[in-house]
Amino acid sequence: MSGCTAFEGKNLNEEYGKLREAYEGYKAQGLALNMARGKPGAEQLNISNDMLTVLTPSSDFTTSDCPDCRNYGNLDGLDNTKELFAELLGVDKKNVFVGGNSSLNMMFDTIACFMEQGCSGEKPWNKQEKIKFLCPAPGYDRHFGVTQYFGVEMIAVPMTKTGPDMDIVEKLVSEDASIKGIWCVPKYSNPQGITYSDETVRRFAALEPAAKDFRIMWDNAYIIHDITDTPDTLLNIFDEVKKTGKEDMVLEFCSTSKITFPGAGVAAMAASENNLNILKKRYNRQTIGYDKINMLRHVRYFGDLNGVLAHMQKHRAVLEPRFNMVLETLDRELSGLGIAEWTKPNGGYFVSIDVMKGCAKRVVALCKEAGVVLTGAGATYPYGSDPDDSNIRLAPTYPPVEELEKAMNIFCICVKMAALEKLGA
């Protein structure tokens, strides 16, 4: 995408006219298609339906650590649920906290806790002068929304094919003690589907931040969400920080929202004992405990990690054709034109596409006019502002395949129209 496009030398207005005609044809259909959010589709939701009746009135509600899961108690979750997440995350059970239905909420509460209480013996973040967070971009809009809510200044860090640009990350955190953390989606990153390389993970584990209370928010949302035969592998960051003695620097999050039911799943985090002690001081005031019936429902349904992994194969069967559809359409319609570049992820929930600079908002607007809702342009950058106005996040999971096909055709037309407009059509 450096300069020269396939439209050089062509009659731009003629090309544009043809596209406009196709576009108007779609527009006349009064479509309502949505590729905006990373939501599982109905077929995926059905996969987990049997979990609903795993617990019945005659079930045994006793676990090793709880006389009755239906009652109050067990602030940090059931032991058997901690075990399952410990296995999934590759950490010790004692480092796991099992929470409610949302890992986003756990991340929010974690930031809120450090704002109020501080960590590593430093002053609470809200009692310090201006504090800052690094935001690899493009990234997850809801992460940025959390730090924005608390008035944390956000600094965008460019993403590379191996993760955030670590030269920049290392330089910034070692020089500026007001930088208190960084948001990471280390596997199948949102939106690019990039998995951090081993070197990137090791450099994270070896960071030498100026701030003692610097924290890595390691949102492993797509930890087992593979969609191809060549899944990515991610180094276990807790193994690495053990080697560098920086266990307090990392907090890892995950959930079953995209394994069982979004909104009715179970969220968990892994953290050092020091961090958990700080967080539990807050949680102990905040709640008596989370939904243990739903924890038990999950554990009884899956049995163990193998059960979870087998379950993910069913998701893959639904998702792979959708991603293929998106990528094949992009290849067919846009490759070689010099007006767009995109990622081909082995998992996760998104395809990220960079259109010509200054064109993303126009593409999203054109799509909207034709009945195709996309994630807002800029949403993948802190403060919702993409300096190049170039990145668009496509979410192929929710619409049925036939709708997806139509939406992708419209999308590609809009990318070309916006490019031609920029080129002077």
Place this chain on the structure above:
Amino acid sequence: MSGCTAFEGKNLNEEYGKLREAYEGYKAQGLALNMARGKPGAEQLNISNDMLTVLTPSSDFTTSDCPDCRNYGNLDGLDNTKELFAELLGVDKKNVFVGGNSSLNMMFDTIACFMEQGCSGEKPWNKQEKIKFLCPAPGYDRHFGVTQYFGVEMIAVPMTKTGPDMDIVEKLVSEDASIKGIWCVPKYSNPQGITYSDETVRRFAALEPAAKDFRIMWDNAYIIHDITDTPDTLLNIFDEVKKTGKEDMVLEFCSTSKITFPGAGVAAMAASENNLNILKKRYNRQTIGYDKINMLRHVRYFGDLNGVLAHMQKHRAVLEPRFNMVLETLDRELSGLGIAEWTKPNGGYFVSIDVMKGCAKRVVALCKEAGVVLTGAGATYPYGSDPDDSNIRLAPTYPPVEELEKAMNIFCICVKMAALEKLGA
């Protein structure tokens, strides 16, 4: 309990010796009885078991406002669940926010929100000088824990038989703009089981606080938790604040924790549109939404408010004998002695007893030594400190009746022993 006890003129040491003998007899049994927390017992949990299988793989997961309750979305809850809570609370559906599994967590989040964002156009509470909260006492320890967590100074206000002493409440809030709120359990108060009189509710609705951002935290935890044929009635505070034009002053909370399953119930709040708008700004950053499958499970199980009320009769059938056991034992063992006074609630989860001044801690310690765990003495006061060391909260719901009987016998012995020790035995 004013001065003269039934032990006047008796040989205190002889009386004490007899009690000590009975006490040692119990102690030798190595008991482990618990009257500490307001937890439903196993029999009560069984009442709701059929709810577990209300939703099955073949259920319809569509509601009027949600194409699929299994998926993300609906930040403030399902419409049908809002309707159910609106009916329960006697408010408009548009004033209801349905949340997660814990009303305590909603209250915590509400305080956290006002700390961060402020309300009524005033500065965020955490940007103001020292702020204060009124705490009717004895009261609910977890309420006090929330404000303590946020560094809010707590001022105890005495409870009367008709609710908090409103002369004091009115005077304090009208004079001191740093007082930002008050904790209330208006029906079957924790721990005394007192229901605020109509006059008390009206005086709350007519408060003229010096602080524009003063808020009443109206925790209606026991709204339909009657245990006798003569249940208390509570005036609807939202009807009253409508008359005084102070809708923004009240936030009401409730949950099904003690209707269906503690920890796997559904919590809700009622608030003015202004307050909900402030709270939704936070919630919108905090989560994508709460567990709608559990909301739907509840609504499908109950049908409507009549279903909920019929359900509560089953709880009453379990609880009434327990409360009777506690009250009969107190009457038999302690009435007329001049060493203790207690409440006879028509609902709720507790019996509150005031023993002789300076004796509560001793009673709790004696009980503990004999294998009976009570709520810590002082827990019902802000900062866990009862100035009279007199109040003890009894929670009759959790132990089986035969254990409760034993525990109450031991408790009464301990109350008498502590009194005699104070009198000089």
